Amino acid sequence: MTDTIDAQPTVAPIHSVEQTRKVVTEIPGPKSRELHERRRAVVADGVSSALPVYIERANGAILVDVDGNRFVDFGAGIGVTTVGHTEQSVVAAAADQLQDVIHTLFTITPYEEYVRVAELLAAHTPGDWAKKTVLVNSGAEAVENGVKIARKHTGRRAVAVLDHAYHGRTNLTMAMNYKAHPYATGFGPFAGDVYHAPNSYPYRDGLDGHEAAARTIAYLEKVVGAADLACLVAEPIQGEGGFMVPADEYLTTLQAWCTEHGVVMIADEIQSGMARTGRFFASEHFGWQPDLVLSAKGIAGGLPLAAVTGRAEIMDSAHAGGLGGTFGGNPVACAAAIAVFESIERNGLLQEAERIERTLTAGLERLAKRYDVIGDIRGKGAMIAIELIQPGTAVTAKQPNPEAVGAIVEFAAQRGILFLSAGTWGNVLRFLPSLAMTDALIEDALTVLDDALAALG
Structure with missing residues (x-):
């Protein structure tokens, strides 16, 4: 299957990897599955992976797996590649x-x-x-x-x-x-x-x-x-x-x-x-x-x-x-x-973090008006999260909804977007992108998130 979107940055450095998402196989693809079998024989089970796609290249805000799938990375190695993957x-x-x-x-x-x-x-x-x-x-x-x-x-x-x-x-x-x-x-x-x-x-x-x-x-x-x-x-x-x-x-x-x-x-x-x-x-x-x-x-x-x-x-x-x-x-x-x-x-990355916050928060606020599963939006810069709660419960209850987070993470991964979960109860969806993340990629991810929230029913 294919799932692509053109989201070229307006002003950006030269990238060795096209800054778009593209899904060309099932997720994980055949080469990743083959590598995963090799891994199971020699890597301790305690070293788990949230998504067993094996990354071959990375640049800017994009990861490319061994099957040629391009993922928009909202994890940045858990906040490590803040300046962007393989920044020149x-x-x-x-x-x-x-x-x-x-x-x-x-x-x-x-x-x-x-x-x-x-x-x-x-x-x-x-x-x-x-x-x-x-x-x-x-x-x-x-x-x-x-x-x-x-x-x-x-x-x-x-x-x-x-x-x-x-x-x-x-x-x-x-x-x-x-x-x-x-x-x-x-x-x-x-x-x-x-x-x-x-x-x-x-x-x-x-x-x-x-x-x-x-x-x-x-x-x-x-x-x-x-x-x-x-x-x-x-x-x-x-x-x-x-x-x-x-x-x-x-x-x-x-x-x-x-x-x-x-x-x-x-x-x-x-x-x-x-x-x-x-x-x-x-x-x-x-x-x-x-x-x-x-x-x-x-x-x-x-x-x-x-x-x-x-x-x-x-x-x-x-x-x-x-x-x-x-x-x-x-x-x-x-x-x-x-x-x-x-x-x-x-590269003015402090300002880029503020830009990411504005774009991402505005989009999440739009979604929160439509989906009562979103209980809270919080964070600063490129460190934003939504806390998901059980819909239809009393406001004072705010019962955690980890199942919704898990479903969204899986839904998005199948479409080339990498989101992370967090929270004591596992009911927080966190956005931790690199500061190379463009507004176009953020809007693309928000569209996928919208579809994922709708799919929750």
Whole structure:
């Protein structure tokens, strides 16, 4: 079968892959099915795939599978390829670096690229104080390092996180996640001294920022005790939890409390950072200046890199040799990260994120007027979601509808659109495109989403 639409960008860089969707086989196609059989023999079952189509090429906002199907990608590798798949300057920077130095280990013989990434992070993370950085490999590793730095700085043990949070799949971060399955089921015992405080969820709790913060603080004071609390880790916009945007002044109120009590407040910007929301870091939308900022995903355009950046006096609490790792801050990944920062500035990607928000939100609002299964539209920039509820229920019920999300994701995939699910109850459809996504592609995806919603009946 075929399903195509012409959606050429009005002003765009040269693309190696046509920026349209095109479905030429069943999904997954025969070559993907053949590869999947090979995979089943040698890849652990725990490494699952949402859609078993095997990708051969990618560019801009398009993925091409081994059968020649072109997919419009609203996942961007879970927010990794923010500047676009195989963005030219990122590819060139990484390729040049491969010719010079691939690896030496910064803690043995350092190199300029690591230093330059740290300089860029110091300049672009919130707060005008002196900052320092440690580079690591992954988001979960950044969380682990942020926590241990906070513990060393404060001399305290306890770690607080917020309900509906997601922080990773390592032992500590599994304990920090709100939802156990599938991330933690059967993998315990887990790290201790981790406490889950209520967060701000305006769609469901109806609280303003001060009220929600008072509830969080009451929990921290009564259940944990400020004197024992090393850090509070918060996503400014929760990712896997369902793109929850906190009420105004929630985060700044918590920061003021943390500062008063000597608690390190850490912004987990692993999914929301690096221009995704129309700011370099989502914390800026809320006037929040956290003590530490965690970066990963979009920082290096697809190469593995992550960072902990924060107040110099906190970062310097760790003794010499206490931070680092074999591949942390690899020269090639650092070169790619420098190119990502430059691409954001050169190509006006903060404004592109705002454009995506305008186009996508307007289209979703049109659909919400027609389909009462859409309970909430939220997010910022290229980080937008709809929460789906059971239609016909009382407004106060807002019963989650994960079945609708699953049906929409499958419907769209068969037509060449890749959507992602999210949320504690699996009832959130999230849109996490690269900033190379054109308005024409967004409108195309909204047409498919309209058809999917209509098919729900």
